[in-house]
Amino acid sequence: MKKFMELTKGSKLLYVIAILSIGVASFVAMLEPMVIKVTIDSIIGNKPLSVPVPIERLINFIGGREVLWKNLWICSIALVSLTCMRGIFLYLKGKFSAEAAENMARNIRVKLYNHIQNLPYEYYINAESGDLIQRCTSDLDTVRKFFAVEMVEIGRAFFIVIFAVLMMLSLNKKMTLISMIVVPFIFIFALMFFKSVRRNFKKADEQEGVLTSILRENLTGVRVVKAFGRESFEIQKYERENEKYRSSIFKIIKLLSSYWAISDFLCMIQIGLVLMSGIYFTVKGEMSLGALVVFNTYEGMLLWPVRQLGRILSDMGKMTVSLNRITEILEIEKEKENGKALRPKINGEICFDHVSFEYEKGKSVLQDISFKVNKGETVALVGSTGSGKSSLVHLLLRLYDYNKGSIKIDGIELRDINRKWIRNNIGIVLQEAFLYSRTIEENIKIAKLDADLSEVRTAASMAAIHDVITSFEKGYETIVGENGVNLSGGQRQRISIARTLIKNLPILIFDDSLSAVDAETDKVIRQHLNEKSKDVTTFIISHRISTVMEADKIIVLNDGKIEALGTHKELIKKEGIYKRIWEIQNSLDDYDEKEACNE
Template sequence: MALAATVILIFATSAALGAVTLLTLIPTIALIAFFAGKLQPQWRKVHDLHGAMTTVIQENIAGVRVVKAFAKESAEVEKFRDRKDVFLGTLLGTVNYWAARVPFAQFIFGLALPLVLWTGGRQVIRGPLAIGDLAKVVFYLMAIGHRVGMVGQFTNIIQNASASGERILEIIREPQIIKSGQLDLPDVTLATTPLTPPGSESAEPAARGSSAPSEGSETGQGPLNRLGRVQFDHVSFNYYDGKASLTDVSFEANPGQTIAIVGATGSGKTTLVNLVPRFYDVSGGRVLVDGADVRELKLRQLRRSVSVIFQETFLFSASVAENIAYGRPDAPRKEIEECASAAQAHEFIMELEDGYDTLVGERGVTLSGGQKQRIAIARAFLMNPRILILDDATASVDSRTERLIQEAMRRLSVGRTAFIIAHRFSTVQHADQILVLKEGRIVERGRHDELIALGGVYGEIFEQQFSR
């Protein structure tokens, strides 16, 4: 606006001097706009190369033990140096591109001043233009020149920011594939009540929505015995177009049952359980929880009713207590400790420097794999879910701790449906039903003894494990 107003003032003073101003200003702005269009893709390339360079740093910090174990320090330094050289070369090329071209565009506008002095001087001599008006136009031109210089500087900054913004917007504009449904999970309050770990005498029946424990319920969770039914109805799934990861999978898990899923690597075990909390949507068929299609349920309620213990444990850079209470930040310390005891974690936690207030470091770097896994199990138990998913959750613990955890899981699973993925038969042999997957299909199902007697795929896997 100020630039246009200044040009209008020049025209009001002298049409000839206004024409001279426009003849130099328009090419200048056009060239800056042209160069700016060429500059933005170059800044995008600079940011991409910067990301590639910092990725090398991040990988080497996270994988420092692997780098040292294979004595690859020199190779990684060389890799970083190569990425750095490419990044700096591209950065300097981009800066030089702008530095060499913008002054040329500004030089064109710089011709306006001598042209105005020549044209205006002749008019002053002949009389149509007062010398004071010529001085005004000169000052107007100096103001426009200052703004043109600022445009050159800010255009570079804007194109740099635009390239950065593009990378952010790519994530923001990514379509949301998993959208929440509108149905409430049946009796969802029952799935978020406080946990009563094995051996605890502090259970309050009223908190369970029942005045007294049901008959046959070991932990007094009568109403929960009716919740947690999971049905797979001719489910198929594939990550990409092409070969399916799961094909025509059908089974039913009744409330309180433990379902073990076994099979070779890549057979679809983790994919199957990931469909229950809707980390992905099925390609065909339906997954139902308590009679409702998971795609129709409110996503937050569904996921809060399912606790997942992943194969790779992730802990936040916070205290032990905060990590256990991640799903329920308001949980009292007593419940946190009871859940840790149920997961066989209380003993080693108390041996830490500050007990439950000990900071575990980024990704739990100060803890062993087995310790991290037990904290993750305690975190899942605290959520008091109706469905438990354990994706090889006991892989990082020793045999003694595994037995203790299995006993705790069996008691905590009363009234809850549990899915267990494990490669150890000691973990799956007590399951109510075992599903054997092969290339995304259920090829066998039944209890441990039945499948061993069948002598099929499960029997082969069993023999291979115990013949080692």
């Protein structure tokens, strides 16, 4: 109920109206059998009228029993009127409960998406995107359906049971007790069923998330699947997980079928007891024929909500699992500011002072890193895979916070600068360029939505992609497809570079983002960057010596430590990783030139 009160914020009045409507509809439904009873016993029959005073006055106003006996159509009109009234309130119930549920779903959807956007970077490293999609779509829809239908059905069941029991007690207490014999057993059975369904639905929901993850991975990596002819393997993998999902759903179906069969059996026993007992009491004269008809009608009304309780509890079990899965995300702490959250002007002077960092305690990634970068300098990071190059620039972006030491930007401690502010002042181009399924122009303008076409063209020219774009039939209006599927790797990287350059940021980071372009294009891009970056501090991560050799500083990382620091000319004179890489790449270049001459 606490979660319900939180989720229905802004829609509580709609739910109140829906519940009141179903209460009125349930009360009117109780009156319909009473009209039949009065008609059988006191109008067609000769028993004295036994109705509330307002209704008795209404009958007398019409002309009394004799008039109704001669005009039975009046009783029919009364039944039709009550049925129409019940229909109106059922409509109001459906309208307001659906509106409240849709409002609630919209609020959860927005809240969930906003929360996901503000979670720490490390959360996404371990999270399964398919499972997140499952929670934001299928789980949310399960919650919406429950609050749209079943939540109000609980109120309906409550009103019907209360009204039916009160009406039956007013007619015959013995018959009322007989009518309630099986109800506790059905109720206990429904609770047992609820626990079992909730447990099995959780397994099924998680397995559906696995299927969603496999499907997403397959669609995203379709090039790899096709290139390596892995279609059969992917199909078999999907079939295995699909079979697990089918088995988990089948368990739920078997539980449902068992519940309906047993509850139907118990209900039939209850109806049989009421019918036999009612006939016995009627024959003995303890009940009227009209009362017997009413009891049988009320018994059906009473058993329906109790029997439906199993379905309601089943859906509640699904809903609670889905709601808990959504709540798990909402309860994850957002990325928070643990400093002063300053928003200073960023010029680009950076100082690392004995910085150490580890993802897991005891597993150091960066150790005692110290260097200084002046405004406008270009710094290259070189080292083997896993040496800590990307981790170092991730610290600059405050995707992670360093464990020891100090990082200062323009003399201000990085921890004291607002996370979003520092990220808005640092442009990063990753090796794996991500593009949206939009036009090339829209992709470049993502970093600066108010940019005009001339700015887009200038950024594209600097990234050496303008001529390629204009060669396309639709030019900058070309749709790139999901994640740039219509473009080559080098083209995606250059559009990603253009997207970063359009914003004119004081600090730029190129995380191996020129790896997919040829040496000539690499050189052109670097020349443009050198022209632009006189006042821009630039970090370049690369395994290609030709890309980093013109940098003002080259930092060589090995196992999270700085092995060497200097210019290209200084480092090739020292024994170490950098000199070995340079010699290997030089020998390969010489070999390629000889092969070209021979051809």
